[in-house]
Each structure stands twice: as structure tokens, then as C-alpha cells.
Amino acid sequence: MGRNTRKRRTPLATKAIAASAALALGGGGLIWANFYASAHEKAPDNRTKRNVSQVVTIYCPDVGQQLRNVPDRARGEVDGELASMDQQITDAYQRLVTTRRAQAGDANFVQNSILGPLKDRRKVLLDRIKLQINRAGGKAPGDLDRLARCTGRPAGGQNGGGQNDGQNGGGQNDGGQNGGGQNGGGQPDDNGNGVAGPVADDFIKIEDVQPNSRNLPNGLPANGDSGSTGTFTTDCGTNENNLFNSDNLIAAPGVGNGAHHVHDYVGNQDNDAFSSDQDLANADTSCQNQGDKSTYYWPVLRLQDGTEEFDANDEGGGAEGNIGRILKPAQAELKFVGNKQGDVVAMPKFLRIITGDAKSFVNGTANANTSWSCTGFEDRQSTDKYPLCPEGSQVVRTSNFQSCWDGQNIDSANHRDHMAFVQADGSCPNGFQAIPQLQVKLVYDIPTPAIENGQVQNPYAVDSFPEQLHKPITDHNDFINVMDEQLMNEVVECINTGRDCT
Structure with missing residues (x-):
């Protein structure tokens, strides 16, 4: 299969993925680490997968959809910051799927090591977006900071997110440790070939x-x-x-x-x-x-x-x-x-x-x-x-x-x-x-x-x-x-x- 060979610039925001993507490769792509793939396989502390490591994805409010009045001369910079936010979510998701063993041993790992730092990084970009809009003569929404917080989503949920900044879509426990498997049945969060979906x-x-x-x-x-x-x-x-x-x-x-x-x-x-x-x-x-x-x-x-x-x-x-x-x-x-x-x-x-x-x-x-x-x-x-x-x-x-x-x-x-x-x-x-x-x-x-x-x-x-x-x-x-x-x-x-x- 051919590819687009046009030489392109690579912004710093897109280079960060190289380190986080240095994971095991096989079968033609990234292996999303899937420890304790069986609902009956014991984790280190003798809990089963049904009760641990059940955050299967990350929900972050979509900042771009909230920005309605961005001055034309600020749009390029704002779009760049939004793309950097997408990169942050990608990096956080990759960390989520490659730290299952650590999650199994620490119920607070997802919140403390992934979601908390992600919120802080998003807050920095939200501050930049507000500054760019205001500098260009616009008025940034005063409540953008509420969009910094992301939540972990347990398996089985779909089409939740979106409405209340994730309050109904990712679980208030921020760790999703009580989520069930796919549709509550304990099914692994991959399709059996090591990637996250479809199931x-x-x-x-x-x-x-x-x-x-x-x-x-x-x-x-x-x-x-x-x-x-x-x-x-x-x-x-x-x-x-x-x-x-x-x-x-x-x-x-x-x-x-x-x-x-x-x-x-x-x-x-x-x-x-x-x-x-x-x-x-x-x-x-x-x-x-x-x-x-x-x-x-x-x-x-x-x-x-x-x-x-x-x-x-x-x-x-x-x-x-x-x-x-x-x-x-x-x-x-x-x-x-x-x-x-x-x-x-x-x-x-x-x-x-x-x-x-x-x-x-x-x-x-x-x-x-x-x-x-x-x-x-x-x-x-x-x-x-x-x-x-x-x-x-x-x-x-x-x-x-x-x-x-x-x-x-x-x-x-x-x-x-x-x-x-x-x-x-x-x-x-x-x-x-x-x-x-x-x-x-x-x-x-x-x-x-x-x-x-x-x-x-x-x-x-x-x-x-x-x-x-x-x-x-x-x-x-x-x-x-x-x-x-x-x-x-x-x-x-x-x-x-x-x-x-x-």
C-alpha cells in the first residue's frame, strides 16, 4: 500500500508521542498491554479483573465545541492548542493501557498518576487559549477551567459523555474501579488480538x-x-x-x-x-x-x-x-x-x-x-x-x-x-x-x-x-x-x- 510522501513539518506537540509509543509491536501494530485478560485470572493482590483495572478509556470534555466566538486572527493558535490537547489525551490513554499491573496494585493509580496530571496539563493549555482569544480582541468564556478535568470510563458505557462535562459518562469515582467488563459481563477490553476494539x-x-x-x-x-x-x-x-x-x-x-x-x-x-x-x-x-x-x-x-x-x-x-x-x-x-x-x-x-x-x-x-x-x-x-x-x-x-x-x-x-x-x-x-x-x-x-x-x-x-x-x-x-x-x-x-x- 502506498503512502503520502509529501514532506511535512512536525510540531513539537506531535513529537511527544514517540516516547510513549515505544511499546511492544506485533501483528502489524501497537500491542495495547492487556494484563489479567481473563475475568478469573488473579491480580497481584488476589482481586480479579472484574474489580480492578476497569477504566478502559478516558473522557475529557471537548473544548473545541465550547469555543463559539474566537477572533479570526486567533483561530490558528487556538486550533494548535486544541490539537495539543488531543495529543495529551492520546498520551494519557497510552499510559492507561500500558500500566495495568500498576493499576491492579493501587486503586488510586489512575487518578493520581494519569487523570490528575492530565488535568494540570490541560489547565495550562486552557489558560493559553483564553490569553490568545483575549489578545485578539475577543472575550474567552469565563468558565473554561471547568473543562480541564477528565474522568476514567469503565467498560460497558457508550454515548454517555458530552452532556455534563463527563459527570455521567466516566464515573464519579475517577478511577472506574467498580466498572464491569464489556456490558457488565467481564469481557476483556480488547478483541483478542491485543488492540482496544472493536469488540x-x-x-x-x-x-x-x-x-x-x-x-x-x-x-x-x-x-x-x-x-x-x-x-x-x-x-x-x-x-x-x-x-x-x-x-x-x-x-x-x-x-x-x-x-x-x-x-x-x-x-x-x-x-x-x-x-x-x-x-x-x-x-x-x-x-x-x-x-x-x-x-x-x-x-x-x-x-x-x-x-x-x-x-x-x-x-x-x-x-x-x-x-x-x-x-x-x-x-x-x-x-x-x-x-x-x-x-x-x-x-x-x-x-x-x-x-x-x-x-x-x-x-x-x-x-x-x-x-x-x-x-x-x-x-x-x-x-x-x-x-x-x-x-x-x-x-x-x-x-x-x-x-x-x-x-x-x-x-x-x-x-x-x-x-x-x-x-x-x-x-x-x-x-x-x-x-x-x-x-x-x-x-x-x-x-x-x-x-x-x-x-x-x-x-x-x-x-x-x-x-x-x-x-x-x-x-x-x-x-x-x-x-x-x-x-x-x-x-x-x-x-x-x-x-x-x-
């Missing part, structure tokens, strides 16, 4: 998903049989050029490995953390229509079959628990559609949209937008489990993007507020206007994993931040519009006149 409970037979039961408020199709009914489909391939990196130009511009997981890229071929708008405009594109230099990217899927990928020892890859064979989609359909209520207007050039939430396992589902299904069963959409497809059926990932724009901004401080999802009737919130909705459909040929004795064999999983445990709810998708004016006008005309164009 058997993260999968479901597609036949067991009820039709039309998608349970998230986001990601509704904007189009229907009224309003603007046309479509525009752009063919940009399936990453035949093997363009991969673990950057995120939207959320962490200027920061190498800002995503802590690897992305597939189609469309724009000059996309990394250091790409300027001018770089994007001057780049080559994999799209058949050369007027479309937009960038479309999403976290890769991997098959955890022991394959050692090109990034097995790299940040964002095996060094952060993203292991196994990268699976490129067999089909990537990129379609722009209209709005049930009426015409759409042109997107501004360089408009940025993030859909879904890469941290929704701990943040909760407020921004989640996941749809997992199988070909032939696409009326059955799973949001929090990976589908097990029957023979002859393929795995499908679908993302319906936000398609209501505030009419002014190509981005916002938290990378969300300038966009909104359509409501059930297709209408936009007050002050927003309808733009073409991007619908991304990715189809994969994946061997169906087998579940035996409560463990999943050779699972597939989406790349994720380490502490997100490869949960399917963390799937997300990203887009930057770099269509030229002529093409964008053609897209709008096709949609508003009810034509299907390519």
Missing part, C-alpha cells in the same frame, strides 16, 4: 436491524419529490493514488497528525495539514471533471487480520492502535442533491464541512452522523454497530452532509456553527439557506467477521482517536469545496431544474 458487541447482523429505525437526529436526506429535485454526481475514484495521511486540514490546520487516525482522500491531491487555499486551488484532482478540485476525505476502514501496513509503526497508524490492512472502497459515490422546500444556492469556494463526530463515543451523539448498512438491505441503517452482511452483500457507509449555510462564513470557530442540518421537512433554520447537499456512499468488499465465544475474529473497524476504541458511532466525513465557479453554477442549475447531471 463483539460492536457488531450486529444486518437482518437484526429494523427497517427505518435510524435513531440519530442528524443526516437526513435533504432531497425528495418536491422542491429542487435534480442531482449532480462527481466521479473522483476510490483513492487509486494511495493518498493517505493522519492530518485534518479543517479541524487542525498546520498540525501534523492532527487526526490521530488515517484518512482516505479523493479529489484534491495536495491535501495535508499545511495546504493553503491557494495550494488546493492549484492542485491536481482525481475527479474526472477537472473543474472539481474539492477534497473529500474520511477515516479509513481496516481489517484487523494481522497485516502490517505501511504505517504499522507510525503516528496515526499502528503507534496509535490503528492496525491491520487498509480497505479502500470498491465504490465511492459522491452526489449533490437538492432541497425539498425549494431551490438551492451556490456553495462559496473553500467552504469547509465536517459531518459526524470523531469523538462521539465520549462526546455523546449530538453531532454524530453515522449510517452503516449492507447492499440489498439499505433500508436498515445501523448507527452504533458495524453490520455483519450475508454472503454476496457488501458493507455500506453513507453520509448525508449538512446542507444549510449561514450565508456568510466558509468556516467557524468550532467548525460547525456556520452549517446546519435540514429539518425533517427539508427546511433550514432561520437565517440559513439551502445549498446542494453532499451525499457520500462508500461500498466495501469485506469478509464478514465471525463471532466466537464472545470475541470477534478478524474484525473490521474505522480508524479513530485511540481513546475512542474504534467505535462505529465515531465515523465521520469531511469536505472542502474547491469547484470552479463555472462548475458550481452548473451543479446548482442541474439541481434546481430537476436534471441528473455528471
